[in-house]
Amino acid sequence: xxxxxxxxxxxxxxxxxxxxxxxxxxxxxxxxxxxxxxxxxxxxxxxxxxxxxxxxxxxxxxxxxxxxxxxxxxxxxxxxxxxxxxxxxxxxxxxxxxxxxxxxxxxxxxxxxxxxxxxxxxxxxxxxxxxxxxxxxxxxxxxxxxxxxxxxxxxxxxxxxxxxxxxxxxxxxxxxxxxxxxxxxxxxxxxxxxxxxxxxxxxx
Amino acid sequence: xxxxxxxxxxxxxxxxxxxxxxxxxxxxxxxxxxxxxxxxxxxxxxxxxxxxxxxxxxxxxxxxxxxxxxxxxxxxxxxxxxxxxxxxxxxxxxxxxxxxxxxxxxxxxxxxxxxxxxxxxxxxxxxxxxxxxxxxxxxxxxxxxxxxxxxxxxxxxxxxxxxxxxxxxxxxxxxxxxxxxxxxxxxxxxxxxxxxxxxxxxxxxxxxxxxxxxxxxxxxxxxxxxxxxxxxxxxxxxxxxxxxxxxxxxxxxxxxxxxxxxxxxxxxxxxxxxxxxxxxxxxxxxxxxxxxxxxxxxxxxxxxxxxxxxxxxxxxxxxxxxxxxxxxxxxxxxxxxxxxxxxxxxxxxxxxxxxxxxxxxxxxxxxxxxxxxxxxxxxxxxxxxxxxxxxxxxxxxxxxxxxxxxxxxxxxxxxxxxxxxxxxxxxxxxxxxxxxxxxxxxxxxxxxxxxxxxxxxxxxxxxxxxxxxxxxx
Numbered sequence: 001x002x003x004x005x006x007x008x009x010x011x012x013x014x015x016x017x018x019x020x021x022x023x024x025x026x027x028x029x030x031x032x033x034x035x036x037x038x039x040x041x042x043x044x045x046x047x048x049x050x051x052x053x054x055x056x057x058x059x060x061x062x063x064x065x066x067x068x069x070x071x072x073x074x075x076x077x078x079x080x081x082x083x084x085x086x087x088x089x090x091x092x093x094x095x096x097x098x099x100x101x102x103x104x105x106x107x108x109x110x111x112x113x114x115x116x117x118x119x120x121x122x123x124x125x126x127x128x129x130x131x132x133x134x135x136x137x138x139x140x141x142x143x144x145x146x147x148x149x150x151x152x153x154x155x156x157x158x159x160x161x162x163x164x165x166x167x168x169x170x171x172x173x174x175x176x177x178x179x180x181x182x183x184x185x186x187x188x189x190x191x192x193x194x195x196x197x198x199x200x201x202x203x204x
Numbered sequence: 205x206x207x208x209x210x211x212x213x214x215x216x217x218x219x220x221x222x223x224x225x226x227x228x229x230x231x232x233x234x235x236x237x238x239x240x241x242x243x244x245x246x247x248x249x250x251x252x253x254x255x256x257x258x259x260x261x262x263x264x265x266x267x268x269x270x271x272x273x274x275x276x277x278x279x280x281x282x283x284x285x286x287x288x289x290x291x292x293x294x295x296x297x298x299x300x301x302x303x304x305x306x307x308x309x310x311x312x313x314x315x316x317x318x319x320x321x322x323x324x325x326x327x328x329x330x331x332x333x334x335x336x337x338x339x340x341x342x343x344x345x346x347x348x349x350x351x352x353x354x355x356x357x358x359x360x361x362x363x364x365x366x367x368x369x370x371x372x373x374x375x376x377x378x379x380x381x382x383x384x385x386x387x388x389x390x391x392x393x394x395x396x397x398x399x400x401x402x403x404x405x406x407x408x409x410x411x412x413x414x415x416x417x418x419x420x421x422x423x424x425x426x427x428x429x430x431x432x433x434x435x436x437x438x439x440x441x442x443x444x445x446x447x448x449x450x451x452x453x454x455x456x457x458x459x460x461x462x463x464x465x466x467x468x469x470x471x472x473x474x475x476x477x478x479x480x481x482x483x484x485x486x487x488x489x490x491x492x493x494x495x496x497x498x499x500x501x502x503x504x505x506x507x508x509x510x511x512x513x514x515x516x517x518x519x520x521x522x523x524x525x526x527x528x529x530x531x532x533x534x535x536x537x538x539x540x541x542x543x544x545x546x547x548x549x550x551x552x553x554x555x556x557x558x559x560x561x562x563x564x565x566x567x568x569x570x571x572x573x574x575x576x577x578x579x580x581x582x583x584x585x586x587x588x589x590x591x592x593x594x595x596x597x598x599x600x601x602x603x604x605x606x607x608x609x610x611x612x613x614x615x616x617x618x619x620x621x622x623x624x625x626x627x628x629x630x631x632x633x634x635x636x637x638x639x640x641x642x643x644x645x646x647x648x649x650x651x652x653x654x655x656x657x658x659x660x661x662x663x664x665x666x667x668x669x670x671x672x673x674x675x676x677x
Contacts, residue, residue, distance in 0.1 A: 002602070003602060005596070005597070005602070006597065006599065023359075024357045024358075046599055047599050048599055049331075049357060052331040052332055052355070053331060053355060053357060053358070061597070063597070092542070092544075092550055094544040094545050094550065095541050095542060095550070096540060096541040096543070097421070097541070099537060099540060099541070099574040099576075099577070100574040100599060100600040100601070100602075102576065102603065104545070130599060131574060131599045131600045131602075132573075132574060132600050133357055133413065134329060134356050134357070134413045134416050134417065135413075135416060135417050135420045135421065135537065136417060136421065137413050137414055137417045138414065138417035138418055138421045139421050142422075158357060158358065158359050158360060160413065160414060161360055161362065161412070161414055162362075162369060162371075162414060163414075164368060164369065164370055164371075164414050164415065164417075164418040164422060165367045165418065165422065165423075166422045166423070167422065167423045167424050167427055169368075170367055170423075170427070170430075171366075171367070174366055174367060174430075178430060178433070180399070180672070180673065180674060181399070181426060181427050181429060181430045182424070182426035182427055182528065182531075183423075183424075183430075185426070185531065186423065186424025186425060186426050186427040186531065187424065187427075189424060189425070189531045189532070190424050192551055193542050193550055193551060196542075196544075197550075198544065198545075199544035199545050199546035199548060199550070200544070200545040200546070
């Protein structure tokens with residue numbers, strides 16, 4: 001869940017149409033048309049990426065008059081399915097996957113079960129990956145993969161390139177070669193977390 | 205008791221409030237004193253900075269260190285990227301690190317005849333932070349406008365490693381050679397645990413989001429440190445790596461400059477000083493039974509520091525951050541992730557945030573790092589509405605203020621903290637150089653505890669820490 005209180009605004013006089021903003025937007029809210037960036041206000045999740053990477057400093061973040069509340073409503077969902085998907089992705093449903101928006105795996109799983117087919121759609125629905133924009137791409141990709149979805153990165157974009165290795169996929173020869181990195185010990189820890197009892201009402 | 209040490213002045217930055225709003229520093233309030241770090245630990249190494257010669261000594265130290273480095277692989281027609289990271293600019297005012305970077309460029313030009321030398325300065329989560337530093341320290345002029353900040357969302361490049369494809373920032377690697385220009389300050393011990401500290405930027409400030417997310421979400425708290433090694437050891441990076449130059453740092457200042465063509469040899473030396481000197485300071489901080497932590501430095505909440513120890517590490521000082529047998533410190537992102545919806549850890553053996561921190565007075569610290577975990581679990585008073593508003597506008601901290609209260613002034617915040625906590629011990633994270641600013645009762649406690657801590661680290665803890673890392677003394 002995220003309360004989106006900012007909106008990107010482009011200064012057309014400064015914009016040179018380089019498309020950096022379009023390439024870094026995690027929810028595909030920016031399109032460059034006629035060499036000018038256009039913001040889709042309904043999609044913008046106020047993450048600052050375009051403002052922070054525009055080489056012309058042509059984007060400003062302004063306060064929204066009416067904040068958007070972005071959340072997935074999973075009250076009617078089958079929570080057992082959510083739990084099963086999270087655990088297939090080797091995540092505890094209550095584990096945080098986005099530190100900035102406090103989005104937990106269960107909300108991302110619910111978004112996927114409700115039809116999100118890409119990290120961009122997950123971000124749009126949950127707000128995850130619209131804070132720091134850095135740390136949470138992998139759990140989103142893991143949850144999509146666990147649901148049998150193989151998303152493609154946005155064409156020409158820099159939003160993301162691919163899922164990377166997890167602890168459980170480190171080859172045995174690497175573990176032996178680099179024993180000082182505690183691979184197996186950390187796998188045990190992560191497995192305990194994945195299977196830890198839930199604290200929420202749905203666990204009772 | 206000594207007078208407090210003047211802290212670093214507030215900085216103009218898009219990530220902090222206007223310095224005009226920082227009316228009072230915590231160290232200026234009554235009852236505050238300072239303790240030189242060498243009074244706590246007399247065996248701390250001699251420092252070259254701060255000192256009477258200013259940054260001229262850094263230039264000389266860099267030239268001397270580079271004299272032993274092989275640069276024959278770099279030809280006049282080649283291009284070189286000097287790779288820097290944001291954190292160096294927060295050390296002792298930032299000038300020493302900037303001077304090392306300038307000197308590396310000058311020496312490279314003189315010895316190799318190469319003129320295509322660029323500065324690529326990576327960041328953490330504040331994507332324009334090094335752009336600000338490049339201007340502040342005149343690096344744009346020194347590099348002839350060939351100085352650029354790079355961010356983890358910039359265009360990437362795949363790097364094939366022993367554990368599969370990871371991703372770097374394309375602009376970091378768009379030269380024939382790379383020079384790794386870093387520092388040995390430990391900073392995020394809760395993450396790197398002093399394992400491959402010298403290698404870490406290859407998995408972090410030089411890396412794309414996919415790689416950084418691998419580190420923080422996919423591998424586990426200790427195994428994560430393999431991410432940087434996998435990238436650095438890749439054929440792609442090894443073909444470009446020329447040498448490394450490090451500003452070497454201890455809690456009391458800059459020790460010198462170390463340079464090497466062998467990064468792992470340099471890493472071994474960095475590991476020893478990191479464990480010994482910072483380990484003592486962190487172990488001493490772990491002896492504090494109760495205190496008010498005051499944040500007062502131009503950096504995000506987690507990175508403000510006292511005696512070389514950042515607030516994030518003090519928040520875990522109730523555990524031994526250097527002991528690799530301990531899987532999860534009280535604060536890392538893995539730890540934070542493993543708190544369930546009721547605000548309790550999902551596993552019973554996850555340690556709590558340092559219970560000695562009775563309250564946090566946030567007098568001056570920046571946005572640009574997700575910090576809500578701290579205000580959620582440590583009573584926090586933020587000074588000034590302007591600072592509260594800044595946090596409410598930061599996409600990484602939209603709920604920080606939901607768990608904090610606002611005080612009108614520094615004095616009011618401290619009065620509140622003294623009354624509510626009942627403690628008179630105050631530890632100020634203001635980056636004071638050469639010492640720490642504390643309240644008198646805390647100064648007395650630290651001076652009393654330090655000798656035993658020194659002995660315990662030297663005789664018991666340091667041998668264990670080094671053994672765990674395969675380092676001999």
